Amino acid sequence: MKNLDPQLVWALSGVLGLLTISSLIGWMIKLAVKKPEAQATIRNLNSRIAAWWVMSAIFGLTMVLGQIGSLVLFGLMSLLALREYVTLLPTRRADHRTLFWSFFIFTPLQYVLIGIHWYGMFAILIPVYAFLFVPTRLAIAGDTELFLERASAIQWGLMVCVYCLSYAPALLMLQIPGYAPDAKLLLYLVLVDQLSDVLQYVWGKLLGKHKIAPVVSPNKTWEGFIGGVATATLIGTALWWMTPFRPWVAAVVSLSITLMGFAGGLTMSAIKRDRGVKDYGTLIKGHGGILDRMDSMCFAAPVFFHIVRYFYVR
């Protein structure tokens, strides 16, 4: 716990305050609303809030531990996300060793590359080397049935669950002139992205009427989308002081995080609908699996990283 950045402390205290207020609101709703048909939603709301406390505590702890903490946390999340993803795939017996490589060689290696700040290899390990390795290993295994489908599905899982998600802790290797290299940018991304999810849910529950994608994601509404994106962007703008951005840039960047997050949620829902499941897993009570919580992050993190890197590094 070496002298923490005061801005980081402020932001983390803000999270603590937000959680406390949410728990109070959840508790008041539970006391106030007696309609039996609303009980299931209220129970789910309160277990979601309880899970937020746990998730925030874990995330906060890893931030305090520095880069290694964030790498271990996101590395584990990649493994868990990949596990949820491949469980839904119609894999065949011959995929076993390719999957072993994906879990236990490529995933750890990707995070090690961030740890040693080797940007050039971090950026291509999965899009180039794993991309070519996966079909080769499958060909060696000798089962040609649905070959392209199997190879693509494994490549896609590695890209989303490992490559894209690893961009979040990769923010820690960016050296921005005049900006202390610590976990603030990562916290900023997580805050805006996750608040956007939460606020889309809240606005949707309060005002939601017009479905935005009834087939893919029946719970998403226009009201939730617009309300959530707008308020999360506002909050992201108001937090400009913890970033290297000027306020109007913070607004544009926050908007891109929320829109990419929405794209991630929608895409990962399409897979769930195709496979006929409601959630990817049961790890986080009230939320579903890791992928149900991190779907937006998988899409927002790489774009956020490259915006920052292109405009602010060097």
Add this chain to the structure above:
Amino acid sequence: MSAHPLAGVIAAGARLISGVQVQWVDSAPDARQAVYFANHSSHLDFVVLWSSLPAEVRALTRPVAAQDYWSAGFRKALAVNVFRAVLVARHAATCEAQQEPADPHLAIEHMLQAMGERESLILFPEGTRGTGDEVAAFKSGLYYLCQQRPGLRLVPAYLNNLNRILPKGEVLPVPFLSRLTFGPAITLDAGESKPAFLLRAREAVCRLKDL
């Protein structure tokens, strides 16, 4: 019988690796004597089933395992000390296709002795690991056990995806999420024939597959 100090840790580790989601359909965990029987597609099957029982039930439950696989080194130490496995000899130790115990009556006697008055068993009546796509016909052991112990409760269970985590012929596991579904106990009816009973027992397992 007190549990091995490592039992809780190993059970938690097995649940973590297998990501197992346990459900009890029309039934509940129960420490009374029973034989848990399930489909068999992986060496991990009994470890996961054993790990998924509540600690107090687990402490009274012993898996029946093939002596040839679990009889050497680290595996043996684990099987004997932690799982308290009942090791049963199969025919030619090298040939998996020979699933019938070397001497069926001796094996049944061995299992009954291991059960005593209070302890439960975990048994895979297919006799050998399948590919995971289909449940093979059941061997007779289950029937003979019930004949010797009238009223013995048999608790069916279906293990999903364990064959994907560690299929036959692989040494290294791949972490998939798995599912374990327990169903209501069955017993041998008075006068029920061996084939009819074995079919009914197999059906009790198969129906849990998609619940």
